[in-house]
Amino acid sequence: MKDYHSENRSTWCDGCGDYGIWAAIKQALVELKIPPTQTLLCYDVGCHGNMSDKLLGYRFHGLHGRVLPFAAGAKLANPKLPVIAFGGDGASFSEGIGHLVHAVRSHYPIVFVLHNNGNYGLTTGQASSLTPQNQQMNTAPNGIPEATLNSMDFLFSLEPTFVARGFSGDIKQLKEILKAAISHRGFAFVDVLQACPTYNHFATHTMLMQKCFKVEDENHNASDFAKARKLAVDTSKRIATGILYRNENVPNFIERLVPRQGKTTTPVEEVETFDITKLMEEFV
């Protein structure tokens, strides 16, 4: 764990769910024996992004909403390194929602960890697409007029191959989820419910603790797409956590690229002058 330790002090609010996710990702990487030099952690912009300098490893902290295509490009360039992208519900389901759709569809072999606190924390408590309708927020003293996006129903409509839900208050379970996600063949979506003690007064840590249950305790079959979807979508009484759906039989983006079949080198290793003599022939 000390290999990932940074001397920089945390800046999150007391009781923020980001602490739990921070602990879980470090533990998952250590248990998978991935040293800090052999991974790339990519952060979107938001409170979660302040993790970027609170641990070691090769890291990137980019633009609001754009982390997925950056992470995908990095992965395509060097498939040997595990690439993990982190983003909040604000960016990922507004500015970045197109990227999410196409990342699932493209089936890039990367992990996406959604820091889901139901609002824009860093910009001081505005509504995200996942904030409940009518909830009073900083831009909406009368309650937000827009309907709430059902993020899990939306995601399942994209036919993902790995969907999990964790809770920042259960670091042990989240660690196991993250280990499975990192080992997944294609795009792994990990929704992490977390408290925002400062701005989220509708889904508090205590409420999440009471509502969450582990699917592994109830013999859930993670290969059943329809059941998984139902379990993921219905959070009215209880909230299912754990690996909800997993399918390791779908080739990922890189595996589907015909020109990359049988290649043992990565595009990073292949940067050298390419002899175009043959390509010039068609022009003579």
Add this chain to the structure above:
Amino acid sequence: MSRISLKIVGSSGQGIDSIGEIMAKALKRSGYCVFGYREYPSLIKGGHASYQLDTSDEKIGSTEVNVNIVIALNHHGLEHNLTDLKPGGILIHSTPDWKFPKEHQKLIDRLSLQVIELPIETVLRKLGAKPILGNVLLSAFIWSVLGQDIAGLKKMVGEKFAKKKDLLELNMRCIEEGFAMHKENASFTVPMPKPQKKWQKQLLITGSKAMGLGAVHAGMRLFAGYPMTPSSPLLNYVASTQNDTGIVLKQAEDEITAAQLVSGAMFMGTRALTATSGGGFDLMSETLSMNAMIENPTVFVLAQRPGPATGLPTWTAQADLLMAVHTAHGEFARLVLSVSDSNDAFTLMNDAFNVAEEFQISVIVLTDKQIAEALYTQEPYELKKTKIKRGLVTDPEKLKKLRSSDRYAANAKNGISPRWLPGADAATYVAQGDEHSADGSVDETASNAKAQLEKRMKKMETLKAALPEPELYEAVSCEQLAMSNDAVPEIDILLVGWGSTKSVIFDVLRSSKLKAQSSKLAYLHFTHLWPLKTEKFIQLSKKAKKVILIEGNYQGQLGILLKQETGIDIQEKILKYDGRPFFYDELLKAIQEKIEALPTRSGSEDPSGSRTTNH
């Protein structure tokens, strides 16, 4: 220099391009230099389109307004393109019983134009051939009009249909019929100059394909793009090579994605490229700013077309120079350069990657619709000279000694701190989009903000010092003129320009029509546009009687940058902003007029440089 030009007109999708391509290649193989130019509306089928070939026994790189032969595939061509002919020109068409209106009839008489109707449909019916073969028939007829050998055309078409025996035979018969048709109309001839062997082995290539080859040769292993004319031909070409090159090709969901994909790929350590046009580049500008902060090398191709908005999607412009120089928030170093033809479209790609990686900055490579789609006759590329420079720490011993705080060390020499790749066995760092200290940790202190900004801006000064001055070309030979501060050449008229106008300016400089005039002409061509090297320009503009800015935009954008950097305001401008490139005869006339207005050598000369020339 003698030029022969032919223009094929009809609706988009009628086979104009296929005739154009057959003729272009056949002419080149026969020993002519060919320059091909397409005009078409933003439609898949229909609309009036053209494919013009300008040929010569000498180097040629432009299109002329008035041509020797017009081939009209439909009656729209008869209506619109008769006026494109030179005196004595030939119009070939296959519209039965066409009656020209009175003013056209007068024009035909006045310019002694020759009009010939070919019974294409009748011949095709006789041969039992499909309408598409009418293109071969026409090509053969033109080939004969140009006095060329039937064997050359047969060989070319033969190669194309080598594997389709039945089609091959029909094609050959069409060629023979085409020649026979000309025998019956033998008075229609356009004699070509004597062919030159040196053109035969050259390439016939568009700027987009040259750029694609250049990028592949430079070690580009990933391309991500979103379709937008006129950058799509590059995307399409690179995609078409993927099975030979093994590159990763990703058609992205939008331009932001494309820019982020290549940024991630470059960050990880491969060479990656994206290309777009103005509207797409607008979307990429935030990513440009991001890469400046994390000092991530990236290369963007910006293929210009007229805006604003959708503008003229399939036409050309040089109007995004100021955007390339200024776009994206914050102050940071960048390189803006422009290709000008099929030669530097190839060579500058490796230069762009080298600068991007060595200086850890973004490089914007400008091109335009003219370069992207024009067909150039090109010397096969010299491959041995290419040197890839990456500016990376890769030595395991050196990597071990690195500290995280070396990555963005503010005191780095020339502002360039060591860069090493994720996965390297070394201290790790964070590429931080927030202002950061040396290891990438967020640091908002005033002293750090100042030190880091100065570090990044220092790269601009380092880069400027390393860049070459613009190239000076003399008239007639179009060879580069050497110059130093002590030896500034005597020049009467200095033309100043950048990008695709170079090759048409060269054709004007080579023109025998200008040779007769005694004034000494030279052309100053800017390849590197930002940061801008100005020493040569200052020296030359002091000495020249007249400086003329030639640009494909309304404001004279290079002129604005030159004035900003030197205080010298170029008063004489030849500007064009109607979506069309400069045409040879049009530019020749414009420059001739400027020369005629020139005072005699003994006239008063203002040496200050920042002066207006007399009107």
